[in-house]
Amino acid sequence: MADATSGPERAPRVQRVPQRFGTIVVVGGGCYGRYYVRQLARAEHAGALAWRELVVVDHDAACQVAALTPEERPSALRLARAEWSEYFAAYLARAAECPDDAREDAIVPSPLMPHLMADWLAERARARWPHRRVATEPLTHPPTVPWQRAGEDGTHYVSFAEWMCPINCIEPARCPHTRGDRTWSLPVALARHGADERAAGRPVEGPFVFHCAHRAFGVGMLDVRDVLAADRAIADRGAATSPAAFLVGTASHCHGALRRIVVD
Missing domain, CATH: 3.40.50 (Rossmann fold)
Known part of the structure; x- marks a missing residue:
């Protein structure tokens, strides 16, 4: 006392x-x-x-x-x-x-x-179905985000930031650039985009998004279990549907890379 x-x-x-x-x-x-x-x-x-x-x-x-x-x-x-x-x-x-x-x-x-996780998933599909065509096709109806660009290899790059972000930004709830609340998140926006595509009659599986989230001291990581879950989902749904299209992305809250993998 x-x-x-x-x-x-x-x-x-x-x-x-x-x-x-x-x-x-x-x-x-x-x-x-x-x-x-x-x-x-x-x-x-x-x-x-x-x-x-x-x-x-x-x-x-x-x-x-x-x-x-x-x-x-x-x-x-x-x-x-x-x-x-x-x-x-x-x-x-x-x-x-x-x-x-x-x-x-x-x-x-x-x-x-490069989009290493999408590359691996596509190679797994080719090994799984050697007599089917597995290809990356352009996003004909890309998601609505402030900045985007199509790469030569079929990867579609997207970002909610129209400015240059520092490499060590942890994407906090309050954006250091705008000094306002971060009201956006690519994993959420991409899930909405996939639902909109299906509602518009453009079938696509997913999206399978590997979220690179901040863990500690400025280091972001994505979980391997999410990549393995996407591989299992592609195996299951690709076996049941032909052709099948899969939207695969690696994304943080602000920036991402997308691929549309098609299995005929």
Whole structure:
């Protein structure tokens, strides 16, 4: 009990419970990958994140992540020397065989990477149905967003931002650029777009959106279990319907990349 000479009682210190992951895969070991790995080290030191293994995928064994000092390195860090598509073909195939082992795995995407998850899903469909055509087709009726552009490979890029965003923006509820509430979210908008397409008589399955959400210390991740769920859904619905169209996207609240994968 405090007496007249006592100072104010201190509130008990709140113990942070870390977010726990299995394997975290960082796409690329260059400047972005180095930034993410250093931030993950800080998150681990602060007790915000924990993982079983942290893998950085890069074709260059002398990438910037490889040059990190021991003090900068988080625990259980491993550099996988491979092309991105090659690595994910093997890694996600193993995860699909043992999904329970990958239920806590996550991927830290690179801002400059191709649509790797859509590439893997399309290759899985080709292997599943070798006598059917699996192709990426343009979005004939793209979603309504402030900025969008069609890429040469069929990827459709969309954004709610018409300005340049900093790479470390965590997309908070209050937008740092507009200084107002962030009233938009691409996963929500894309779900609405898929429903609108079906209502207009343009059948499309999905969308299957892999949401890159902020986890801690400026690092966004998408969950591997969502990619595996999309693979299972494509297998089930593609077997029942021909032709079938699937809308696949990797998106944060503000920016995204879409593919329309068609199986005839």
